[in-house]
Amino acid sequence: MHGRTAAASRILVVDDEADIRELLDMTLARMGLVADTAASVAEALDRLGRERYALCLTDMRLPDGEGLDLVKAITASYPETPVAVITAHGSMENAVSALKAGAFDYLSKPVSLEQLRALVKSVLVMPSGDSDGNDDGQPLTLLGDSSPMRDVRAMIERVARTQAPVHICGESGTGKELAARLIHQRGPRHAGAFLPVNCGAIPENLMESEFFGYRKGAFTGAETDRDGFFQVARGGTLFLDEVADLPASMQVKLLRAIQEKKVRKVGSPVEEPVDVRIVSATHQNLRDLVEQGRFRQDLYFRLNVIELRTPALRECGQDVLTLAQRIVERLAAAAGVSPPAITDSARNALMGYTFPGNVRELENILERALALRAGALIDVSDLNLVPPAAGDSDPVPGDALSLQDHLDRVERQAILDALQKTRYNRTAAAKLLGVTFRSLRYRMERLGMNE
Secondary structure (H helix, E strand, O other): OOOOOOOOEEEEOOOHHHHHHHHHHHHHHOOOOOOEEEEEEEHHHHHHHEEEEEEEEEEEEEEOHHHHHHHHHHHHHHHOOOOEEOOOOOOOOHHHHHHHHHHOEEEEOOOOHHHHHHHHHHHOOOOOOOEEEOOOOOEEEOOOOOHHHHHHHHHHHHHHHHOOOOOEOOOEEEEEHHHHHHHOOOOOOOOOOEEEEHHHOHHHHHHHHHHHEEOOOOOOOOOOOOOOHHHHHHOOEEEEOOOOHHHHHHHHHHHHHHHHHHEOOHHHHHHOOOEEEEEEEEOHHHHHHHOOOOOHHHHHHOOOOOOOOOOOOOHHHHHHHHHHHHHHHHHHHOOOOOOOEEEEHHHHHHHHHOOOOOHHHHHHHHHHHHOOOOOOEEEEEHHHHOOOOOOOOOOOOOOHHHHHHHHHHHHHHHHHHHHOOOOOOOHHHHHHHOOOOOHHHHHHHHOOOOO
């Protein structure tokens, strides 16, 4: 490949229709870019062998093969060249196949020049692999040297440079939002907004207006026009946390918005195009929910083009101690004190604990230990760890943990009673118990009551 020349503003357009090639060539030229064109897979591969391109745009149907073949060839042989596909209107299956094969985005025919310009601009501002700082200048990363953490970081690097929807699965407290932020930060939309939305925290009757916005006068209290999540995140990433909690009616509307790349504000007669990347997450198993009829299969396939799993803390070995040290340093700095050392016995206890609440529970344990420690160090007694099998056996007389066992039993029974009364509606059960939904979820995980 020594004969290939670098051209940061050169783009390859592959389409067997001359008028499409001319239209795209003219549009790119107005943006100050140079376009080479090809009418077949063979011609495109020949050009790729001689030039380096900032982007390749290819039709899905070509005389000597499929655009999918070209996507796979570019992904394998020219991974530094992003590729986007042009599909016939309504051919979402082809678009999804292309995204899974390595394409970073797609355009539907007839091609919207506005969407084309946005797509091209997103590629030309793609950051280098070194831009991983957060707002306060500190590096944003997933800590740990274990094999599961190395694998997840490598996967983030691969998926970040695509525009394909990513679904992040994993237990609560495993850093799913942090993974989503890293995908956004290290991808072509890093200059745009990253908008996290907790789908389980929005009342059902407000969902449509919150997601899509509304026009003045659309309903009582709508005194001005307001943008929704899709408009606010335009050009950036919309992170749908706990997406499994979306009601069926909203699942239908979200599917259309993702598929058509358009939304209609409540009270508006027209749709407007939106340009966002969708990253979703949930601690529940979406595939199981689909089989149970609680989540739409077509929406599942749109969201789960690429799946990323965040590992549980108990799978990460010595990473527990690395994280514990970093957390103590951060908490101490926030409190304006010197970080206390963690004794060997406390370190051993942390290594032997299963952390049903994962990193979030580790932070909670250490924050409490830092505030209530008896001496200058953090010792095992300061951690106050819950026993692994709490509530599963009869309390032993004289056991220092028997009170905790008893309290766990009482709490577990109270939660079960509330769930039965509300037909296992967790939101309603939380209200009945007088706690937040997040608190109920955490308590159920700590007590081993997950589905």
